[in-house]
Amino acid sequence: MFEINAMDYKEIKNKGLKDLKELLAEKRNELREFKFKANENQLKNVSQISKIKKDIAKILTIVNFKKIQATGETAQEIPDEKDNK
DSSP states (O other), X not given: OOOOOOOOHHHHHTSOHHHHHHHHHHHHHHHHHHHHHHHTTOOSXXXXXXXXXXXXXXXXXXXXXXXXXXXXXXXXXOOOGGGGO
């Protein structure tokens, strides 16, 4: 079984765009597998699904900020995690 740790926002923030896209694909595959397992009642800790969804959201947020910065639009710094709460 997979071992799930919530991804640290700072850890994701420091990755490159290529690494983020690879990580995003990994997390989406994990999410798909967990959904299948949950539907077959093989998944014991269903809260793992929401943790993966949150990780995907963090990754997508940072990818979008990096794309905006690359185009030169008026983008501020990538917000810290506590700014989002």
